[in-house]
Amino acid sequence: YKNEHDRDGVFPESDIHTIGARATGKAREDLDFGIEWASQLGDRGDARRIGWGGYIWGIYDIPWDRMPLELGLGGLALSGDKPETQEYEGWNPVYSRWPKWSELYIYTLVNERGVAYWENLGAGWLSLVWKDHPRVQADWKLYWMYAFEPPPDPSKEIFGDGRFRGNLSALRLKWNWTAYLSGHFVWEALMPGDYYADGSDYSHFLRWELYFKY
DSSP states (O other): OEEEOOTTSSSOOEEEEEEEEEEEEEEETTEEEEEEEEEEEEEETTEEEEEEEEEEEEEEEEOOSSSOEEEEEEEEEEOOOOTTSSSBOOOOOTTOOSSTTOSSHHHHGGGTTSTTOOOSEEEEEEEEEEOOSSSEEEEEEEEEEEOSSOOSOTTSTTBOSOSEEEEEEEEEEEEESSSSEEEEEEEEEEEEOTTBOTTOOOEEEEEEEEEEOO
């Protein structure tokens, strides 16, 4: 249960009850899986709340002796609000982790409900992970993203008239040179779809960090 109350009055007060289930395990020795689904009830101001969300994924260990890889496939779905009804069907991320699936895309969401407010999103993803080297790990994911409902404010010039949010590529490299020095590099690229206005530019997010500990 969560109660949300915005003292500035930008968002209506909400009571949110989230009920769900999660399962993970091994389908076989080289194949891991996970699945989670949840429903949300309650209210959002005077409107009744009915939301849902979930994900499913599988990770396969590719048995290459020279370069062991993990191949992942998955999907996620978070409901969006239907503008033609009196209920509120959008998913509320409750206490979700900040970047969650992307560090770039959270800033695009500011034009909808707010920064990192994950809702109205369906996505399938493919991933490759290489972590056989004792000092280096590489993780790459490609997302195909879709919106179940139109944008909440279609009058904004950023939005188009479609439902395809676009493709998102995310690469992360981690390394540990010594017991005292480590770092990482992140590069994400978004290729916007017709959910956004014609002529929308590609966007990129780059970050690198070095850590020294003693």
